[in-house]
Amino acid sequence: MKGQGQQGQKGQLAQREPWITPYFRMYSGRFALYLILGVLTLLTASMLMFTSGFLISKSATMPYNVLLVYVPIVGVRAFGIGRAVIHYVERLVGHDAVLRILSKMRVRLYRVLEPQALFIRSRYRTGDILGALADDIEQLQNVYIRTVFPSLVALFLYAAAVIALGFFDWTFALLIALYIFVLVAVLPYISLKLTRKMDTQVKQERNGLYQKLTDAVMGIGDWVISGRSADFLREYEQDEEAVMRKERKLRAWARWRVLIGQLVVGIAVVSMIYWSGAQAEAGQIDYTLIAAFVLVVFPLADAFLPVSEAVQRLPEYRESLNRLDRISGRDSAAPSGASAAKVAVSPEAVAAAAGSAHLRLEQVRFAYGVGDGNSVDGVTLDIPQGKRIAVIGRSGAGKSTLLKLIQGAIAPTGGAVTINSVPSADYGDDGIPRIISVLNQSPHLFDTTVANNIRLGRPDAEMEELARAAEQAQLAELVAGLPQGLDTPMRETGQRFSGGERQRVALARVLLQNTPVLILDEPTVGLDPRTERELLSTIFRSTAGKTLVWVTHHLVYAEQMDEIIFMEHGRILMRGTHAELMEREPRYRNLYHLDCPKEG
Template sequence: MWKHDTWVKPYLKQYKGLLITALLLGVLTTFCGGALMFTSGYTIDKSATHPFNILLIYPAIVITRAFGIGRPVFKYLERLLSHNWVLKVTSNLRTRLYQTVEQDAAFFKEKYQSGNLLGLLAEDIDHLQNLYLRTIFPTVVGLLLALIITVGIGYFDLRFGILIGILLLIEVLVAPLVSTAVEAARRSKQKVLKDQLYTQLTDNILGVHDWILAGRQTDFQSATTNTVKALNQSKLKSKHFRWRRDFSLQVVLGLMFLVLLIFTNLYFTGTQEQANYVAAFVLAIAPVGETIIPISQGFEEYPTYQDSVKRLNNLEPTIEQLPTQQHLALQDFQTLQLNHLQFEYDADSPILLTDFNQTIQRGQKVALIGPSGTGKTTLLQLINGDLAPQQGQVTLNQIPVRALKTEQQQLFSFLNQQPFLFNTTIMNNVRLGNEHKTDAQVKAALDAVHLTPLIEQLPNGYETSVQEAGARFSGGEQQRITLARILLQDAPIVLLDEPTVGLDPITENKLLDTIFDVLHDKTIFWVTHHLQGINHVDQVIFLANGQIEMQGQPQKLMRENQHFQELYRMDQGDF
């Protein structure tokens, strides 16, 4: 996993100077803590001998003060630099994550459930942040301290140095590795349960109206109960394990005190002056314990970090191979051509389009109808360049549409079945179409789609919040707000993907009249599932089995094409 990692190692290298400084400050913090206890112990022992002059212990008092001041100062600097380092890294990680998701949004929507995607965005970067703060920093500092202490005591006696080194390794390496082994499966299970909980909560929130309409409020409330219960039980087991582990680590720390007590009594009790160092050596180990005991907690969470690193490293976006980009002035657009298009999503999927040909002149309105699954929406994605056909080409003025990707937002507007409205004001939602337009132009667009009377009746008028996902307004009103956004965008080509689905016939008729009225000068390619409002278009294309089954002006098809007449009667409910 780490060999091919591109989410952790690059940032360790990028900010290595800041990282090394933070680690050294961590070592100095614990060193000052140990030195503070050492000099304090010496001062206490020395004072107990009743020195005849205060000057005999004054240097020790001064040094104690120095280390007492040094410890919080170094601790503050270490926290400042380490958190600065982590914030720099995680800022880059979050930026990269959102850019990755943005570049391949369709891929993520198909591969991840909403709950899993929320877990990915909400937790994985935080896990990497904890990887640095709870695992990498304490472990490196702990190993450095273990090395210093082992070498220091080994200088006096190799046997005691080795014994202290073994006890320190138990604290710094053995206990953390045991914690990882014991907690790995449990932590992985907790991660899975959390992802399930995200997914269940997402389903419940998005489907709350269906629960209520079905009269199953109790089921709605208990839908996540089993998952929460299993998660809490697993967390409780982890808590009990941590208590037993931390108690064992305190026992090992007590053994270190005992070993140091024996060591100092063997080597520092020959004279009264040497005896002053007994308490100093023993007490100096206390701050070290505060530093190394939390290492096990960081290692225990490693499986979670590992899972996050794997998920993030699997997020590399699909690299889109685009031709050399060209320029097309909006006023120069005249012809949209679909030349011999053939498309399939992969080798195992059926061919959706076969030798599809069409030429659409500027200002023409085309309706595309046909059974579900025949590739109508796919054709819209081919037209605006989001998908590339296996054969054939889509061109604007003979320029491949994929060579105009940098100008896609200026050339194409899109209105689909469920346009998204953000939880902000009406003005902000419409201005999304073109942020450079004035308030007057935004209001003019809203007036064009016949929303002015409604908006002016609202308490906050144009500054009214549409609420989450546009919940403040009905489906038809949401579509009109989005239509105003399209007007403000003022792109020459408008792609409509069944924008009236779910609306009642009266609202649908009024919305279609508005759409084709305000977009009268635009080139429109309209995917629809039935023939309501078909009189608004110049051409109707019926797509079946990847090919054009019939095509023509709607009025002519109504007069001359029996199949079209049957479809119209079925659409009107006249069997």
């Protein structure tokens, strides 16, 4: 039970935890190694240039014995090879850590979204989710390898360079410290102040383009049919050009920033030439060290110049984090009554409900937000195991909300929804799938085999069980005609099959799941009347003994239901058996005659 409690709170913990800092602790060893290697890379590069400068100057004096330059020759070779090897290992360690983090971030985002699957489309736009999964998560890898660690390495080398130079001349060391301060503090601050607003705008507008393009791709058929595809492309290109103008301004400033940084480095080089020459003139250092001191400035500059770009990226990271926080911290803005941290019930209670489930709704009310009207208002239902109930009503009557309440996806703002006297929300994300299965109007079929699509209902099922579920769903003849039987690929979204065949595959999936309660959420929408009747006949025949909650707009086979309720404005307007409603409710009788003229 303790393990189930921890599992039930996993999504909540993921929502409260920051997106950046936990991974510093998780991968502290790798990051420490990455920092050390980063420092060593620049130190070996500096020593390579220092030794090379000394070797060139010493060789120019034409020493009478090659042994006098043997040590610097060996040093150049060692530092040259060492720099390349250390830099390679540094990149390997850094990217290994970052790719591990990206993997965990994506899993974490999925864990945040997965419990909200039943109402995810009403909360988020598809483009936002795709943007978060692709762009925002990808963007955050740069926090580590392009911002935090380069800045830490630069600050370490800043201190080391000033201290090392201080051993020769503290006055000149302070002057160099001022130059470096301009590179690691002043220039980044100015860059951030000048570009922060525009960087934020570019990020937000890019997100808008992402959403607009996603929306257009999903509706591309309608754009083409309406003859408006050219209008969309023109509008999209105008919006993209507006974003690109801002990006060009940012790139123009980046070029100026690099130029200013190079000028500061150039001034530092000239100052180093002047100082080292003066020091050699005064006999403080050897003349052969002048080139060594000057050349060492260049690899150190490679550590300081990227700091400006690293700091300038902060607004982009903030926007990415804001969007991830809006998604992962959604509970704070969730609809009133949304299911919060779920209390795990005992395994025995889940097992009992998986065998026989008695559903009760007692004066249930639910509103999506403060001040909103009740989507479900005072609904009372008693559904013992095996009862078949149909829920009808126009769009917006509260039918879908009622299903979410039964599934425990949301908790009522008033009244109670229970399964075997336990609130449905308390069964959690692991318990409910063992009790309730759903066949909706557009089940997703994956680009894999028929068998794998059916096996989603129970991953450990044997092939014999899959075949039996397919036979119950009246798929045996179809499967027999496929080139590879159950191992035949279905193609993306099941395009290989017709609408009725796809629904039968989904039915086989829920039959394999073998739950005591089956929710039918308008599974025949879009099917022709004959296919609709055949599918419903198959469903009712194959689910004998199971509880059925059937949401529908049609009254075909309504006579097979034990109870029919008609909802309007969240309330039950009519209820009874088909015969009772036909006798006493003229409105129901008229609807039935329109829907089923032959039976009428």
